[in-house]
Amino acid sequence: MKLSAELMSFQDRLGHRFKRPALLAQAVTHASMSSANRDDNQRMEFLGDRVLGLVMAEALLALDKGATEGQLAPRFNALVRKETCADVAREVDLGAVLRLGRSEMLSGGRRKQALLGDAIEAVIAAVYMDAGFEAAKDLILRLWGARIHEVEEDARDAKTALQEWAQARGLQPPRYDEVRREGPDHAPVFTIVAHLSTGDRDEATAGSKRQAEQAAAQALLTRLENDR
Numbered sequence: 001m002k003l004s005a006e007l008m009s010f011q012d013r014l015g016h017r018f019k020r021p022a023l024l025a026q027a028v029t030h031a032s033m034s035s036a037n038r039d040d041n042q043r044m045e046f047l048g049d050r051v052l053g054l055v056m057a058e059a060l061l062a063l064d065k066g067a068t069e070g071q072l073a074p075r076f077n078a079l080v081r082k083e084t085c086a087d088v089a090r091e092v093d094l095g096a097v098l099r100l101g102r103s104e105m106l107s108g109g110r111r112k113q114a115l116l117g118d119a120i121e122a123v124i125a126a127v128y129m130d131a132g133f134e135a136a137k138d139l140i141l142r143l144w145g146a147r148i149h150e151v152e153e154d155a156r157d158a159k160t161a162l163q164e165w166a167q168a169r170g171l172q173p174p175r176y177d178e179v180r181r182e183g184p185d186h187a188p189v190f191t192i193v194a195h196l197s198t199g200d201r202d203e204a205t206a207g208s209k210r211q212a213e214q215a216a217a218q219a220l221l222t223r224l225e226n227d228r
Contacts, residue, residue, distance in 0.1 A: 027126035032101030041122035048121030055140045075151045085117035108186030158218035172197040
């Protein structure tokens with residue numbers, strides 16, 4: 001199979017030349033584009049997720065030999081979560097080469113976080129199937145790069161920290177309210193307000209409810225700490 005010019009360019013961005021180009025073609029084929037003669041990337045996503053998890057677990061253990069399981073778990077989750085995978089996909093412009101059905105394309109599929117996150121996992125699986133674990137590991141470590149070394153800061157769960165702050169003072173758990181939703185259905189923007197029973201509150205806006213809640217919790221935590 002001969003790759004298109006777009007996939008050849010994407011292959012160069014990945015830094016891996018496929019011996020079996022059909023694997024890359026399948027990895028970028030969304031279920032909305034599959035047919036009797038064209039396999040989609042869903043099964044590859046499943047495999048790529050497991051390869052990514054193993055590489056990240058190994059990397060974190062090697063990076064901090066004294067870390068406990070409780071310290072490693074949130075770092076691991078921060079590295080493999082869908083938001084991080086989607087960010088990596090955007091950095092290599094994976095969205096530009098995705099093969100999508102018409103309805104998915106019209107709904108902004110090339111920019112969807114879940115779709116991009118799944119697709120980069122499928123690409124990881126394609127490299128693994130094409131050249132083995134070490135090639136997939138090299139790809140992951142290169143694409144994730146500095147994220148691995150900076151993950152301790154990224155792994156901080158602001159919602160958990162805010163809840164612990166409230167519990168330590170005998171307060172009720174924080175409440176999160178969606179106060180505004182803007183933008184089209186395929187790219188919504190949420191504004192979330194984090195409340196404490198003391199009346200303290202802060203808000204944040206992001207492209208997903210989860211991100212907006214975390215950002216609102218962090219904003220409120222920062223203000224509470226600065227008011228001490």
